[in-house]
Structures are given as C-alpha cells and as structure tokens.
Amino acid sequence: MAGQIKFQNVNYVYHEDSPDAHQALKDINLTLTEGSFTAIIGHTGSGKSTLIQHINALIKPTSGEVSVGDYVITHKTTNKNLRPLRQKVGMVFQFPEKQIFEETVIKDIMFGPLNYGATEAEAKQAALNAMDLVGLPQQYQDQSPIDLSGGQMRRVAIAGVLAMNPSILILDEPTAGLDPRGHADIMALVARLHDEMGITIILVTHQMDDVVQYAEQVVVMSHGEITKQGSPQDIFADLKWVRQMQLTLPTSAEFAEQLKLAGFPLPSRPLTLTDLTNAILTELGANHG
Numbered sequence: 579m580a581g582q583i584k585f586q587n588v589n590y591v592y593h594e595d596s597p598d599a600h601q602a603l604k605d606i607n608l609t610l611t612e613g614s615f616t617a618i619i620g621h622t623g624s625g626k627s628t629l630i631q632h633i634n635a636l637i638k639p640t641s642g643e644v645s646v647g648d649y650v651i652t653h654k655t656t657n658k659n660l661r662p663l664r665q666k667v668g669m670v671f672q673f674p675e676k677q678i679f680e681e682t683v684i685k686d687i688m689f690g691p692l693n694y695g696a697t698e699a700e701a702k703q704a705a706l707n708a709m710d711l712v713g714l715p716q717q718y719q720d721q722s723p724i725d726l727s728g729g730q731m732r733r734v735a736i737a738g739v740l741a742m743n744p745s746i747l748i749l750d751e752p753t754a755g756l757d758p759r760g761h762a763d764i765m766a767l768v769a770r771l772h773d774e775m776g777i778t779i780i781l782v783t784h785q786m787d788d789v790v791q792y793a794e795q796v797v798v799m800s801h802g803e804i805t806k807q808g809s810p811q812d813i814f815a816d817l818k819w820v821r822q823m824q825l826t827l828p829t830s831a832e833f834a835e836q837l838k839l840a841g842f843p844l845p846s847r848p849l850t851l852t853d854l855t856n857a858i859l860t861e862l863g864a865n866h867g
C-alpha cells in the first residue's frame with residue numbers, strides 16, 4: 579500500500595474557531611515518490627513538523643487532502659481505520675525518550691508488533707531482526723532503554739519503528755543532541771535503510787551537510803509554505819560559497835570569511851552550525867518564522 583505521498587491544496591489551522599487560530603500550513607502541494615529520500619528544511623516554526631505529521635494522520639488537514647498510496651486523509655478522516663497507515667508510515671520523533679515506554683529494550687521494540695496483533699514469538703523475532711538492522715547488539719535486549727547513550731536510545735526508537743516493517747520512515751531531526759560520531763552513525767543507518775531496503779525517507783533537519791550528502795530532493799519551507807523544491811544540487815546551485823566549504827567547516831575562519839563576503843552580519847562569538855543553517859536558509863529565501 580505504500581506508494582507515493584501526495585499533498586493536494588493542504589491547509590492546516592491550529593485552534594481553528596478560537597481567537598488563537600494559527601494557520602501553520604498554507605496551500606501545500608507536494609508529491610514524494612515511492613522510495614525517494616526527501617529533506618525538509620526551514621527555520622524554526624516554518625511548519626515542518628506540522629507537515630510531516632499529516633503523513634501518518636497524527637494531524638489531519640483543515641482543508642485539502644493527503645494521500646499515501648491509495649489511503650486518503652482529509653479533515654473527515656476518523657481514527658478508526660488508521661492502523662494500516664500507521665503501520666506503513668513509521669515516525670521517529672526528535673527526542674527518542676518520548677517514544678520509549680517499556681522497561682527493557684526488547685519489550686520496547688516489541689510494543690508495536692504486539693499492538694498490531696503479532697504473537698509474542700512473532701513480535702520477538704521482529705524485534706530481534708530490527709535490533710540487528712540498526713546495529714544494536716542482542717546483549718542490550720534486557721537493558722533499560724533510558725540507561726543507554728543518546729545514540730543507542732535513538733537506535734531503539736528506530737528499531738521500534740522498523741519492527742513494524744514500514745515502507746515510509748519519517749525522521750524529525752533524528753540526530754539532535756548527538757555528538758558528531760553518533761550523528762554520523764545514525765545518518766549512515768538512515769542511508770542504508772533507504773539504499774538497501776528501499777524505504778521512503780522523509781528527514782526534517784537543520785544539518786545542511788546531511789541534505790547535500792543524502793537527500794535526493796529538498797523541500798524548503800517558510801511561514802507554512804513551500805518556497806523552493808528540487809534536488810540539493812539545484813537548490814544549492816547558487817550558494818557557491820557553501821559548496822566551496824563543502825558544508826563541513828562551520829566554525830572555521832574560512833567559513834566566517836565566506837559569510838562576510840556573502841554579506842551576512844557576523845556575530846562576535848564563534849560561529850556555529852546554526853549560523854551556517856540560518857545563513858543558508860536566509861539565502862534560499864526561507865525567511866524567519
């Protein structure tokens with residue numbers, strides 16, 4: 579059932595009918611083909627999380643429709659028939675500890691399959707396979723997930739999703755808070771799930787080097803709208819100074835020099851990756867908000 583993901587004229591308003599109503603998505607039209615790897619970028623508050631949560635119907639459009647294969651989600655969709663969709667669309671949230679509920683690693687990973695009607699033996703087999711896929715040694719199975727490192731905890735969260743055998747995987751900043759090695763390991767895992775298993779990947783990220791390295795398609799969001807869309811090569815084509823830096827030297831003096839040449843006001847503190855991200859987004863026309 580996986581198939582392509584399609585947003586057609588999707589609007590989403592938080593707290594509709596209240597004085598606090600806020601339109602977070604505006605007339606979104608977007609098609610993601612089966613097996614593709616898409617990065618979604620944009621300043622904080624631009625609507626990235628709201629957008630991705632439509633794909634497994636955690637959020638339903640205020641108007642317009644989202645289809646995933648032949649599954650159609652509109653404002654009328656009820657929670658009744660969502661199981662096949664939720665099984666096929668796995669979501670890994672930014673903070674894995676929010677996604678981990680059970681007292682041991684194996685129980686946590688078995689939770690999804692059990693919830694979807696697998697027997698204990700089937701769920702255990704699915705969980706062990708998933709641990710294998712994400713590179714979690716089996717001796718971790720009886721450990722408490724919250725005692726693991728940030729990187730290992732993320733593997734548990736990803737394994738929990740993979741145990742459901744999804745064909746679409748949505749990752750909302752899956753490496754936030756990890757050190758460079760943990761970051762590289764998780765991104766290598768995501769790339770493998772895409773390349774070797776053909777899983778459709780949708781990655782929300784602030785890491786522009788990951789966009790360039792892994793994504794086939796980039797969606798730039800600003801103020802609830804998609805402002806640019808294309809291959810990383812096309813999207814970043816004009817950002818010669820970024821390409822020269824190969825997006826790897828966010829704190830170097832050379833990077834600061836490039837930013838200065840490109841006309842960005844430089845802070846007096848050392849530059850960070852966030853400066854790089856913001857500079858790129860600003861140059862792509864994704865204004866704050």
Ligand SMILES: Nc1ncnc2c1ncn2[C@@H]1O[C@H](COP(=O)(O)OP(=O)(O)OP(=O)(O)O)[C@@H](O)[C@H]1O
Pocket residue numbers: 592593600601602620621622623624625626627628629867
């Ligand atoms: N539950 C909510 N109630 C009201 N407004 C919300 C809610 N969640 C998000 N918003 C608003 O909707 C807009 C889009 O938020 P969203 O979380 O989708 O952005 P984002 O691009 O994912 O941001 P970030 O990078 O910080 O995760 C923002 O203006 C945000 O303040």
